Amino acid sequence: MKPHDAMVIVGAGQCGARTASALRTNGWEGAIVLLGNEGLAPYDRPPLSKQVLLGERTTAQCTLYDEAFYRDNQIDLRVDAAVTAIDRAERCVRLSNGDSVPYRRLLIATGAEPRRLAVPGAELAGVHLLRAVPDALAIVEELVPGRRIAIVGAGFIGLEIAATAKARGCEVIVIEAAARALMRAVPEVVAGYLVDKHREMGVDVRFAVQVERLVADASGGRVAGVKLSDGTSIDCDAVVVGIGVTPRTALAEAAGIDVADGIAVDDTLRTNDPHIFAAGDVCSFPHRLFRRRIRLECWKNAEDHAKVVARNMLEYGETYSAVPWFWSNQYDMTIQIAGIPAFGTNTVTRDAGKSSKLFFALDGDNVLVGASGVGKMAEIAKDVRIAQELIAQCSRIEPRLLEDPATKLRSLMSAEAT
Ligand SMILES: Cc1cc2nc3c(=O)[nH]c(=O)nc-3n(C[C@H](O)[C@H](O)[C@H](O)COP(=O)(O)OP(=O)(O)OC[C@H]3O[C@@H](n4cnc5c(N)ncnc54)[C@H](O)[C@@H]3O)c2cc1C
Structure with a gap:
């Protein structure tokens, strides 16, 4: 060569x-x-x-x-x-x-x-991050029925781990410094809907509270608790940190x-x-x-x-302009997101099927910038896909049309393109 x-x-x-x-x-x-x-x-x-x-x-x-x-x-x-x-x-x-x-x-x-917790005790055994295979293998070992798992961060990774830990029979506490979950990812109403599901499943979700330090067990080497900024403490067997990357x-x-x-x-x-x-x-x-x-x-x-x-x-010189698309699974729910809902200023909610919801994020000009579907895959996937096309068109859409389950999203494709 x-x-x-x-x-x-x-x-x-x-x-x-x-x-x-x-x-x-x-x-x-x-x-x-x-x-x-x-x-x-x-x-x-x-x-x-x-x-x-x-x-x-x-x-x-x-x-x-x-x-x-x-x-x-x-x-x-x-x-x-x-x-x-x-x-x-x-x-x-x-x-x-x-x-x-x-x-x-x-x-x-x-x-x-992945960001590390910058608090005393963050290096103790039993404190985990999740990005790579060895991290996942170490966390699996911790998810023993009946153990208490503290999860720091209510982002997608934190919430997914909460759901899996719960499914494995653990007691789960989620600690989030912000006032709500998924702050950077989705509007408040979407995050609230998801958190309600976690609480229904028995997860203890706490907001607006920070980890002050992690507390060691009697041996001094392994995490046994979390001291929080509101003066309370949590006993736990392991900590998983999901505070972004x-x-x-x-x-x-x-x-x-x-x-x-x-x-x-x-x-x-x-x-x-x-x-x-x-x-x-x-x-x-x-x-x-x-x-x-x-x-x-x-x-x-x-x-x-x-x-x-x-x-x-290879010098094709092509422009990248795909509409973002993301998914997550928690319990029996699928979450699919098209566009960037966080760029919206107004969120419109629509019922989708028996147990699902769609959330449309519009900017100040009613241009669709994001869509989130939460629930059963079969009830949301098609509409999130169509919403992705509407976002690509920069479609300006009347909020009431999005709200109404009778409006076929496909019929909005001819809406004014800006
Ligand atoms: C636990 C987990 C769950 C996820 N779930 C979802 C999901 O449900 N939906 C979704 O849309 N996305 C999800 N993601 C995100 C998705 O996996 C990432 O967006 C994707 O992996 C990004 O790919 P990448 O190649 O850019 O980075 P990576 O996959 O992180 O690859 C980067 C690679 O570069 C290597 N590297 C770094 N520095 C060097 C160096 N100096 N020399 C050599 N190698 C180096 C790293 O070790 C790594 O192997 C998840 C991520 C994680 C960690």
Whole structure:
């Protein structure tokens, strides 16, 4: 191989692996090097907080592709290749073992790092984060019937773990510093609907209260309780922290690549260095529909970014403008979200079937910017999909039409496009 002939991907996660695959399907016949640091072939993370914790799937079953895939597609997957630096002048990345790998085009797909609790006791045994396979395996060990599990953070990860811990017969307490759940993700009414379900299932959900410190057991080594800012304390057998993530931008920053809440890319996912792209959880990108820079932490975004960034590494110059889509499962409920409901100023609720609801988020001009469906998959999935198309059209819609279950969403497709 000549120097600088390889497509190199830093981060053998979901976006990195899908990009490697898409480079091949888009006709790239040269070298592809996929550099990971987890010691594992790329895998799907969503089941880690769902089926894996429920014991319905092994972590091996989360693998994205088998060994034959990498061999047959001549993808040089290296799973113990931590990248320590990007040398833009030499156009190569440096690895922790001293090797360097030259690139023709480089993709940074390093994902995001879960935030740690910055309080005394956060390092005690029995305190867990959830991002990777070893985290999920450690948490599974904790979910023994009758044990008390304290979950810090009422975001999607925290609430999913609450639901699985409950299903496994644990007592569950959720502690959230904000006044409500899912502050950045969905409007209050949607979050309230979900929290009601958790409370019905017996989860003790507490808002506007912070963790002051984690308390050790008699041995001093393992967590046994949580001291809260309201003066109360909770006894517990384990703590799981789900207080959000931060994009892993250190490599880019050190290399002088622009960062703005994530590695700043343009709408083709290219950084300020023409040879370097970024995609997935790690990047922020300008979105035509929302007329601002956004960063997403979701599976579908990593999938869709991979398809476009692979083509743009091959100089197709395509604009990324997919409408965001996210899902979560909690108890027997599916939650599907299209667009960015948090950008709405007004939320309209519609009953959907016997036990489901749809929530439409409109901006000040009644332009649909987000839609959330909560309940049975069969009762919400189709309408969330249509809402996704309406969001793509920048449709301005009368709230009463959205509210009325008799209005077929498809009939609104001809609504005024702005
Ligand atoms: C428990 C869990 C549940 C989730 N559930 C859902 C869900 O229900 N719905 C949904 O839409 N999304 C969900 N997500 C989010 C989704 O999994 C992520 O958005 C997706 O994994 C992002 O893909 P990525 O490739 O950008 O990052 P990642 O999958 O995190 O991959 C990044 C990879 O880069 C590696 N890396 C980092 N730095 C280096 C380095 N210097 N050298 C080499 N390698 C490096 C990392 O170790 C990692 O392997 C969930 C995430 C988690 C953790």
